Amino acid sequence: MARSEEAQAFFHAVYSAVQEIPHGKVTSYGHIAKLVGTPQRPRQVGVCLKHLPIDPSARFNHENVPWQRVINAKGVISPRSQPEGSRSQATALEAEGVIVTTGALGELMVDFAEYGWFPRILPSEEGEELESIDSEEGESDEE
C-alpha cells in the first residue's frame, strides 16, 4: 500500500466528498473532482472509487462511502468492463429511492433534474478547503 502521501490525500479527499452526497441524490465524477480542488482529474476520481475497499474495517469502504451516488456527466451509470457492475450500482441506487431508467442501448440513466446534487463551489484562498452549499434548485442543463 505504498501510495505517495499526495495520492493518499487525494483518495481521502475524494472519499470524504462522496460521503457528502445526500441520500437519494447523485452527482458526477467531474463534480467530485472540482470539489476536491482538482477539476482536471475526474478520471482519477473513478480510480478512487474503483479501489474503494470492500473490507468494512478499512477507513473508507463500501459501507461508509456511497459510491453508487457517483455517475458520469451524461447522467449515465458508467459502464465498466462488465455490465453487472453498472447493474449493481443501479440496484443500490434504486434501493434508496432513485429511479433508474434504461436507454435504447441499455444505458442505465438517472435524471439529474430530479436527483442531481451539484452544490456551488466556493473558491477559497488556499484552494484546498472548498466549501459547498447545496442549491436546492437544480439548474437543469440550461446555461
Next chain:
DNA sequence: ACCCTGACGATCC
C-alpha cells in the same frame, strides 16, 4: 522502467 488501460470530461472536427 515501459507501455497500455481506464467507474471521465472538454474540445475538436
Next chain:
DNA sequence: TGGATCGCCAGGG
C-alpha cells in the same frame, strides 16, 4: 449531432 482526440495520471501487467 456525434464520433474521434486529447489531457490527466494511478494501476497493473
